[in-house]
Amino acid sequence: MNIVVTGASKGLGLAIADKFADDRQGHTLLLCARNEQRLHLATTYMQARYPRARILARACDMSKKEAVLQFADWILHKVDKTDIVVNNAGQFVPGSVHNEPDGALEQMINTNLYSAYHLTRALLPGMMAAKEGHIFNMCSIASLQAYPNGGAYSISKFALMGFSKNLREELKQYNIKVTAVYPGATMTDSWSGSGVDPQRIMKVSDVANMIYTASFLSPQACVEEILLRPQLGDL
Template identity: 30%
Template sequence: MNTDQNSKVVLITGGSSGLGKSIGTYLTEKDYIVYGTSRNPSKFKEFKPFELLQLDVADKQSIQSAVETIHNKHGRLDVLINNAGAGITGPIEEIPEEEIIKNFTTNYFGAIQVTKAVLPGMREQNSGLVINVTSIAGYMGLPFRGIYSASKAALESTTEAWRMELKDFNIKMTSVAPGAFATNIAAGRFHAPVIEGSPYEEKYGMTLESINEDVDSGKDPLDLAKKIHNVIQTPNPKVHYRVGAFMQKFSVVLKRFLPGKVYEKILMNHYKL
């Protein structure tokens, strides 16, 4: 690990695999001092790219402990990347309430708690950057992914509000919304089961296949890592960034200009609903 005093210190939540691992590995190669997190780092004893700290975004004590570890070692934390996230699919009517709460705890409340933990130090050093990794799915309500869309939309809106509150302290905040990337997210996603005889059985089953195909054929996570690096190097980051295939990014633009029912029809045709 680079110990150069001039290197920026970066904390990435959920850095043990997928997008977080790709981002952390790339930033390490660019001479940043990178810490990733895992709820259970002992599972990754062979993990080499950068150091993993124990952190559960649902546990305030573990968040505080990880942040203190970094401050005790380096005296500062320059960049927080709220990357920890979980997928969830299913008809909203059939997703258990506890799974909805669990998803929001990871995707939304967790990001807020980690950010709260790093802000006092950033305010003291009069600098800092928080990057919230959201999703292009957060810009629209996607069928059978409504809870995931909602959790990411909440983080997008919160980013808009919070960055204005932080301007007096020279702390920047932005969101980076990925489209479909080729990662192992499908393996960790909560899938409400396709229930035999359910009124949603056929269409949810078809949509689930389509979602998994999108992930399998997704873009290289390195593209996101490069965009994150670019954002870190930008003196005044934009409010939002989107990274993904052209049509995924263009779908956000279309939603802005098309009548609601026309856009809904496009989505329904895409998912064959």
């Protein structure tokens, strides 16, 4: 299968890419991240560990429409069709609506919503023609419940949830699955230096394992939502 993962150089994106690469079927992974050096290190590491996989990567700032479309065009020149798209690229900037920096909402919408919107639109024609495929949108607990200091981030994730729900209804007739993923607190860079005990929150592999499993169900089944929280609840 041909699997696209955005924001794949670290955190959840890297864990998801690693999970699909570690498959004896030898999938082709098409990855992107903003930091070219970190992306190169990640892909070199995975290719050495998983020689059966074909791992291709391109640096891309997913907050910029032109860059997203160039990434999509690169994908379409590398593979004949796209089987799985994981819209994981995102950014978290804390703040409240009344005091967050000017431009925070635009920044969050560009990175957390438009990146998924533009990439999906560019790849959908091929998936619709093949009448198969699976799109995962990395939403958040913040898509379901507003919280203090969530601000523009939460607004953008609510919007991504709406995008996911619309896609799900639109693509049923094309046999394309859509899954919205709502992770709670997960050990990524966002929690670095927070002082929170790593045992209190989820591992990135927990989320990756759920996405991987959901992607291999029968054609008759679609996991519409994946909701994961730490065992002791949200922080």
